[in-house]
Amino acid sequence: MYTMKFFLMLVFVLCLSCSNHKSDKISSPENEVILALNSGNIELALNIIENEERRSGELSEKWLYWKAQALSTRANIDVYSLFPIVKMKLFEVAINEWDDVNKYSDKQRSVLNSTVFGDGTNPDRQKFLEKEAKRIKEISSEEIEYEIVSEIQYTDSYSNGEAFCAGIVIIESNIFLDGRQYEEYRSANFKLQNDYQEELEKICRKNLEGPYSNRDIGIKWIRDIALKMIEKKLKDIQERKDSERYIKAAFALYESVPVIQKVPDLSKTNLDDLDQAFKILRKLAKKNNQTREVLNAKKQLGLLSAFLILSSLKDSIHIDLIKDPSDLLCYAIPDKLVSNYQNLLKGIKFLTESTKGTEFESKNNDKFQKLLDAIKELPNELNEDQKARTIYIIESTIKESC
Amino acid sequence: MKIKRHVLFILLNLLLKSHVSSAFETNHRLKPNSNYDSSTLNNSCSTMKGYEFSYRCNSALFPLSEQEGIFVTIVGKSDGDSIENGRKLIFDPIDEALIRKLFTEKNYSSFTFNGDISFTNSLFAISYTPYYLLADLYLFNPAFPEISLNLASYESLRFTSGHKLNFDSSIVSFGYSVFYYEYTYENTVFSLFDLSFQKPEELIRFKTKYGVAADLGVYIESFSFLPRISFQLKNLNSKVKENETHTISAIHHSPLMLFETYSQVGIGKTFNTLYGGIDINLELPLLGYFEEIYAKGASIGLKYDLRLFSFLLGVSQYYQSLGLKFNSNHFNVGISYSREADLGKIQQSHENAIYTGIDISL
Numbered sequence: 001m002y003t004m005k006f007f008l009m010l011v012f013v014l015c016l017s018c019s020n021h022k023s024d025k026i027s028s029p030e031n032e033v034i035l036a037l038n039s040g041n042i043e044l045a046l047n048i049i050e051n052e053e054r055r056s057g058e059l060s061e062k063w064l065y066w067k068a069q070a071l072s073t074r075a076n077i078d079v080y081s082l083f084p085i086v087k088m089k090l091f092e093v094a095i096n097e098w099d100d101v102n103k104y105s106d107k108q109r110s111v112l113n114s115t116v117f118g119d120g121t122n123p124d125r126q127k128f129l130e131k132e133a134k135r136i137k138e139i140s141s142e143e144i145e146y147e148i149v150s151e152i153q154y155t156d157s158y159s160n161g162e163a164f165c166a167g168i169v170i171i172e173s174n175i176f177l178d179g180r181q182y183e184e185y186r187s188a189n190f191k192l193q194n195d196y197q198e199e200l201e202k203i204c205r206k207n208l209e210g211p212y213s214n215r216d217i218g219i220k221w222i223r224d225i226a227l228k229m230i231e232k233k234l235k236d237i238q239e240r241k242d243s244e245r246y247i248k249a250a251f252a253l254y255e256s257v258p259v260i261q262k263v264p265d266l267s268k269t270n271l272d273d274l275d276q277a278f279k280i281l282r283k284l285a286k287k288n289n290q291t292r293e294v295l296n297a298k299k300q301l302g303l304l305s306a307f308l309i310l311s312s313l314k315d316s317i318h319i320d321l322i323k324d325p326s327d328l329l330c331y332a333i334p335d336k337l338v339s340n341y342q343n344l345l346k347g348i349k350f351l352t353e354s355t356k357g358t359e360f361e362s363k364n365n366d367k368f369q370k371l372l373d374a375i376k377e378l379p380n381e382l383n384e385d386q387k388a389r390t391i392y393i394i395e396s397t398i399k400e401s402c
Numbered sequence: 403m404k405i406k407r408h409v410l411f412i413l414l415n416l417l418l419k420s421h422v423s424s425a426f427e428t429n430h431r432l433k434p435n436s437n438y439d440s441s442t443l444n445n446s447c448s449t450m451k452g453y454e455f456s457y458r459c460n461s462a463l464f465p466l467s468e469q470e471g472i473f474v475t476i477v478g479k480s481d482g483d484s485i486e487n488g489r490k491l492i493f494d495p496i497d498e499a500l501i502r503k504l505f506t507e508k509n510y511s512s513f514t515f516n517g518d519i520s521f522t523n524s525l526f527a528i529s530y531t532p533y534y535l536l537a538d539l540y541l542f543n544p545a546f547p548e549i550s551l552n553l554a555s556y557e558s559l560r561f562t563s564g565h566k567l568n569f570d571s572s573i574v575s576f577g578y579s580v581f582y583y584e585y586t587y588e589n590t591v592f593s594l595f596d597l598s599f600q601k602p603e604e605l606i607r608f609k610t611k612y613g614v615a616a617d618l619g620v621y622i623e624s625f626s627f628l629p630r631i632s633f634q635l636k637n638l639n640s641k642v643k644e645n646e647t648h649t650i651s652a653i654h655h656s657p658l659m660l661f662e663t664y665s666q667v668g669i670g671k672t673f674n675t676l677y678g679g680i681d682i683n684l685e686l687p688l689l690g691y692f693e694e695i696y697a698k699g700a701s702i703g704l705k706y707d708l709r710l711f712s713f714l715l716g717v718s719q720y721y722q723s724l725g726l727k728f729n730s731n732h733f734n735v736g737i738s739y740s741r742e743a744d745l746g747k748i749q750q751s752h753e754n755a756i757y758t759g760i761d762i763s764l
Contacts, residue, residue, distance in 0.1 A: 034543065073544060
């Protein structure tokens with residue numbers, strides 16, 4: 001009897017529970033967008049987003065983000081096409097060796113850092129020179145010692161009592177860099193009382209060493225000479241850095257050739273969709289909040305910018321013929337380089353935008369600003385004259401160097 | 403009279419509260435305190451009395467079992483698409499074909515494992531589960547790939563006991579299982595981009611919850627033609643809530659009916675044949691305190707016991723499994739083939755998996 005009662009109660013309970021099927025509700029629109037993107041049904045994804053826009057009036061951050069994903073996929077930029085770039089970073093190291101992945105990315109980051117900004121080969125030397133310049137400016141006159149020696153190289157005297165001599169003045173001082181000597185070629189015209197060689201040499205030396213004989217004037221000149229020595233050295237270091245930077249960039253580009261070869265062709269990319277995706281991602285990246293959509297937008301902006309740069313380079317160079325870093329110039333296609341100028345510039349601009357607010361930017365703030373200023377000076381578009389001139393310069397360089 | 407009041411309480415609790423589900427709810431066949439039998443039966447075994455695993459399905463079956471001894475139980479997924487994908491991702495060179503396959507067909511992977519040791523006598527059972535492990539991975543958005551990852555480790559120390567009441571024409575049994583648990587989990591989303599530039603400890607930060615919870619069960623058996631009935635409340639007082647760390651979120655997924663409070667109603671019958679008995683059980687899971695039937699989780703379990711061998715079958719909308727178990731005095735081993743879709747109709751294709759289980763009696 002009890003069992004029958006329990007059974008009836010059970011049926012009653014189940015009937016009441018059965019009347020509501022809220023757990024079987026249709027999945028959310030966002031869920032449907034994700035499923036559509038995953039299965040490659042982009043038109044369905046965009047339809048759902050459009051419906052959401054009609055429903056709510058304006059797309060929220062979340063929905064703007066999904067729209068950018070759909071447009072990017074329709075532009076033929078997705079994990080499959082970006083796979084060579086992603087693979088280079090991620091999959092060449094086994095996932096279970098996390099430390100190696102980090103070391104690999106640290107190495108690439110430092111190469112990128114020194115390639116773009118040029119850390120120089122001698123940072124300690126540079127610091128030393130700057131410190132030395134400060135010391136020389138502050139050192140008191142009494143502490144400065146110097147010695148002058150002159151070497152007469154040529155003398156001549158005339159019947160009218162005038163004479164001429166030339167020679168080298170050699171100065172040694174305790175404030176000259178690395179104990180160096182300073183040499184200066186000087187000449188003088190003067191009058192002779194008597195035409196004696198001994199007197200001639202004596203007066204000649206006096207004239208050659210003249211300014212330095214007076215200690216007050218001499219100290220000032222010695223100090224200036226010492227500072228100019230350091231200035232020249234700093235300039236040499238900067239020029240060496242610039243050369244090293246260009247060489248490193250060329251090597252970095254040469255090493256990236258296997259990746260560039262696999263990046264999708266620009267001709268297969270729907271640039272209109274890509275532009276729209278860029279527009280949305282830039283809008284999201286400018287926001288200050290730290291939502292997933294904003295953070296992802298910044299990273300994706302960097303990735304797509306890298307794609308734009310690499311695919312433009314691929315289009316502008318006979319990439320399959322590159323065997324040596326110097327081939328990068330020799331196999332450049334001048335008119336293609338010029339026609340891809342806008343894409344290259346856009347890629348570089350958006351790439352710098354994507355690094356704003358990152359650790360990379362904060363560590364290289366002043367140099368970052370110089371890079372942004374340099375980019376600002378470039379024209380957005382080349383006019384016909386600039387195009388023709390650029391093509392001419394590239395063709396001439398190729399002709400001379402290759 | 404007391405029983406009537408309890409049932410009335412359940413009826414009154416049928417406030418049809420709306421179930422706010424996350425977009426990606428995941429179900430798992432292998433639950434904490436499961437063994438090979440209960441998982442192969444899709445946990446549809448709350449009226450199958452008299453087996454070593456019976457009290458794992460329903461604590462109210464404890465007074466009706468006669469097992470004594472020390473047992474070690476291990477069960478887990480030993481092969482399947484998830485494991486194959488994981489192996490390829492970790493050990494093989496990744497190619498575009500695999501990535502494309504992962505996004506379009508196999509974008510969800512799941513791994514579960516349970517191992518415990520228990521001591522049982524006629525009065526109580528104590529079991530310690532050092533490892534119940536769960537790992538769900540969902541890959542989405544080919545334009546900027548992201549991974550939704552759910553990791554959980556559930557350690558517990560459980561005390562089970564119960565009492566039965568004999569009536570003229572029926573048996574009513576009550577059981578309870580009180581356990582201390584330590585729930586370590588992380589449910590996060592990160593991009594492949596993050597994965598290449600950050601260490602895993604920066605992406606995955608485990609959190610832990612501790613607490614004491616209980617399972618309560620009632621089993622009613624009639625000596626007449628009526629089926630056996632069971633009611634269960636699982637994870638009473640659990641600090642783990644459904645949709646734990648976030649409200650509705652399309653990109654996170656959270657397991658359902660594993661760690662949070664839920665209920666079950668079972669109806670079963672045994673048919674005796676010349677060559678052994680066939681136990682059939684229909685299990686209906688309900689959300690919360692008997693609030694709403696989770697129809698998708700309704701399952702039928704069938705066990706055909708031939709002493710040395712057992713055939714097990716578990717069928718539900720998204721899980722179908724067929725298993726064979728070898729029984730001996732000290733050692734039971736089972737293998738089952740399973741076709742499963744943890745994500746339900748959202749999952750693009752079923753996963754074919756093989757589960758292996760071992761029960762050792764010391």
